[in-house]
Amino acid sequence: MLTRWAHRHAQWLFPAPAVLLVAVLIVYPIAYTGWMSFHEWSASSLSPPRFVGAANYTKILVGDARFREAVGRTIYFTLVAVAAETLLGVAMALLFNREFWGRGLLRTLAILPMVATPTAIALVFVMMYHPTLGVANYVLSVVGLAPFRWTYSSQTALYALALVDIWQWTPLIMLIALAGLASLPREPYEAARLDGASPLQAFWHITLPLLRPALVVAILFRAIDALKTFDIIFVMTQGGPANASETINILLFNQAFSYFNMGYAASMAVALFALVMGASLLLIKVRRSTTW
Amino acid sequence: MTARRSTRRTFLKTVAAAAAAGPFVSTPARAQGFTWKRFQGKELFLLLTKHPFIEVLEKHIPEFESLSGMKVKWETLPEIQARQKMTVEMTANSGGIDAFFTSLHVEKKRFWKAGWYHPLNKFLDDKSLTSPEFDWNDFTPGAKAGVTQPDGSISALAAFVDANVFFYRKDLFGPKGLTPPKTLADLEPLVQKLHAPPSTYGIVLRGLKNANATQYPTILFPMGGTYLKDGKAVLDSKEQVAALDLYTKLLRQYAPPGVVNFNWYECSASFMQGQVAIYMDGVNFASQFEDAAKSKVVGKIGYAVLPSGPGGHFSPIYITGMAVNAQSRNKEAAYLFTQWATSKPNMVHELMAGVGVGRTSTWDNPEVKAKPKMPADWYQAYQASLKIGRQGLPEIVGVTEYRDIIGVAIQKAIEGAPPAQVLAQAQKDFQDLLNRTEN
Numbered sequence: 001m002l003t004r005w006a007h008r009h010a011q012w013l014f015p016a017p018a019v020l021l022v023a024v025l026i027v028y029p030i031a032y033t034g035w036m037s038f039h040e041w042s043a044s045s046l047s048p049p050r051f052v053g054a055a056n057y058t059k060i061l062v063g064d065a066r067f068r069e070a071v072g073r074t075i076y077f078t079l080v081a082v083a084a085e086t087l088l089g090v091a092m093a094l095l096f097n098r099e100f101w102g103r104g105l106l107r108t109l110a111i112l113p114m115v116a117t118p119t120a121i122a123l124v125f126v127m128m129y130h131p132t133l134g135v136a137n138y139v140l141s142v143v144g145l146a147p148f149r150w151t152y153s154s155q156t157a158l159y160a161l162a163l164v165d166i167w168q169w170t171p172l173i174m175l176i177a178l179a180g181l182a183s184l185p186r187e188p189y190e191a192a193r194l195d196g197a198s199p200l201q202a203f204w205h206i207t208l209p210l211l212r213p214a215l216v217v218a219i220l221f222r223a224i225d226a227l228k229t230f231d232i233i234f235v236m237t238q239g240g241p242a243n244a245s246e247t248i249n250i251l252l253f254n255q256a257f258s259y260f261n262m263g264y265a266a267s268m269a270v271a272l273f274a275l276v277m278g279a280s281l282l283l284i285k286v287r288r289s290t291t292w
Numbered sequence: 293m294t295a296r297r298s299t300r301r302t303f304l305k306t307v308a309a310a311a312a313a314g315p316f317v318s319t320p321a322r323a324q325g326f327t328w329k330r331f332q333g334k335e336l337f338l339l340l341t342k343h344p345f346i347e348v349l350e351k352h353i354p355e356f357e358s359l360s361g362m363k364v365k366w367e368t369l370p371e372i373q374a375r376q377k378m379t380v381e382m383t384a385n386s387g388g389i390d391a392f393f394t395s396l397h398v399e400k401k402r403f404w405k406a407g408w409y410h411p412l413n414k415f416l417d418d419k420s421l422t423s424p425e426f427d428w429n430d431f432t433p434g435a436k437a438g439v440t441q442p443d444g445s446i447s448a449l450a451a452f453v454d455a456n457v458f459f460y461r462k463d464l465f466g467p468k469g470l471t472p473p474k475t476l477a478d479l480e481p482l483v484q485k486l487h488a489p490p491s492t493y494g495i496v497l498r499g500l501k502n503a504n505a506t507q508y509p510t511i512l513f514p515m516g517g518t519y520l521k522d523g524k525a526v527l528d529s530k531e532q533v534a535a536l537d538l539y540t541k542l543l544r545q546y547a548p549p550g551v552v553n554f555n556w557y558e559c560s561a562s563f564m565q566g567q568v569a570i571y572m573d574g575v576n577f578a579s580q581f582e583d584a585a586k587s588k589v590v591g592k593i594g595y596a597v598l599p600s601g602p603g604g605h606f607s608p609i610y611i612t613g614m615a616v617n618a619q620s621r622n623k624e625a626a627y628l629f630t631q632w633a634t635s636k637p638n639m640v641h642e643l644m645a646g647v648g649v650g651r652t653s654t655w656d657n658p659e660v661k662a663k664p665k666m667p668a669d670w671y672q673a674y675q676a677s678l679k680i681g682r683q684g685l686p687e688i689v690g691v692t693e694y695r696d697i698i699g700v701a702i703q704k705a706i707e708g709a710p711p712a713q714v715l716a717q718a719q720k721d722f723q724d725l726l727n728r729t730e731n
Binding site: 042043044046129131132133145147150151152153154157237238239240241242243254257258259260 | 344372375379382383402405406407414456490499500501502548549551552553554558561562565567668690692694696700703704706707729
């Protein structure tokens, strides 16, 4: 009896464990965060969460200047980091796409930063950035430049952090672009050469358009990651000096685990989710459309 | 009474005394005399924090196991991660943690309001649970106040008491005939005389937000400033403005470049590299300064009490303690551990390793005096600072948020904003915070 029932319902039965797992591990936390974002709760075991309606969202949208600044900073950080990574990554891919002696070794070395743990990298950079004891300023002094404040000034902190991100993640764009380059057809280039196109024209009118789908995927990956950057900022500046490098993620971490404003932090998490989702949809749309 | 594995004479004495007290003292509680073995066979789980006090404690936990016959398991995490884990465990009501190490200067009121500390008052009064050797009154007044809540409940037993002191380079002071400042008014002229960049900077103090909030009172308190007056924020008082002005002027003019984002790590690094003449911070950093593997200035550091000021003479103190989890299923057994961890013999271990404690008897202990690990003026400065100790941070629920508020104000002022202006904003934010959380 049971086997016949099982047989008939196999299409539900077999995926059930996986569906259940997804529900528990993914859907539940998201739903819980959404639910929490309409409450006020200080993680107390004496007083339960209190329903406050959309108050948290009103505060985010109109009341909280610190949050608005964090949003702007998050987007700016992402733009700076991802733009630099894309430019450098494509340049490196073009370089490594040529045959030269030692290419394999250099290519392997170039992707090493990607494999390292962000926290470890951050700690190393903290030491390198130290204004008087760090190697970064020593190198600058050797080539005759004035010392720089790096993460130790509110004017430069965000850029110094973006530099770490660029150092670590340019190889990812390079790898994806390299794979894209390897799959390009030869014919268009031959045709272009016959028509008298310069190498630059060939790059602009053939390589880039053909590479675009791969590049958009690479940028999408990086943009999602950069919007969510947490570890290097947390380790290196904790959002400072003042709030000069406080992104949404750092602020919401502070709200949740330093200030214990669980509901408010949840509403920020939802906002960050919306931002990442929006950016992704935009990029996917760009990928499908025919013009840049 | 057999010796078991424990080699500590002191413990044996305690155990012997407890065992002896049982049969011979004729008190009503005789049948339930104190014994460490009461919960023999139980297993405890502790949540500990990376901290010098814990490093010493961990080495001696096996002694507690043989003393009590209990099995102890523990996890040691960095402070912030430990607090996160605590939050998760407590909100899940798991009851898995029996005792935990708590940074009272941050967690005291928040954890109390959340109901996470088990009040220890009844346990302390219970002669069958508290060893006659324990002696609550041996703790310094500052340490006792630090673990006691507004309603009188005792949330933890004081373990490590940190005090801010004045570190200075004897080798730079000596040739110029300089001495540590007696008052705040002497401080800036002194710093100015020592300031000779880039080889030597006059002073370093923490600049990084949040972290700086624990050093700011080294100037604020003697200046006469406070955080609260009748429950209202007073971050915009004229004493506050004067204190912030001095604190940030010192850093802007006489500190190494980039000080605005210096945490204790960067501060002590530049001090240990010999770049700085004066540093005011937690007294426990001294053990690094005197460690030849880390420091270039071993033996060149002098230790003194902080300068006084128009508002009085204070040393900001920060207390960490051992607490019993209100959700634990073994509260009494956990209390035995808590009691052992802050017992007289254990505090002697701690101080002998250079970790300062809040028990008066420990500082006069002959063992400590016979084998001093630190220079004599370190002990003097520390002990004197405990006597003028005042809780360094406001005792409110939102301590961390307050630290960020004042921390940002300090950083902005270091970078050149007028102190009165940044404090006006801080005052507004702080009062908002109090309105939200203190009721």
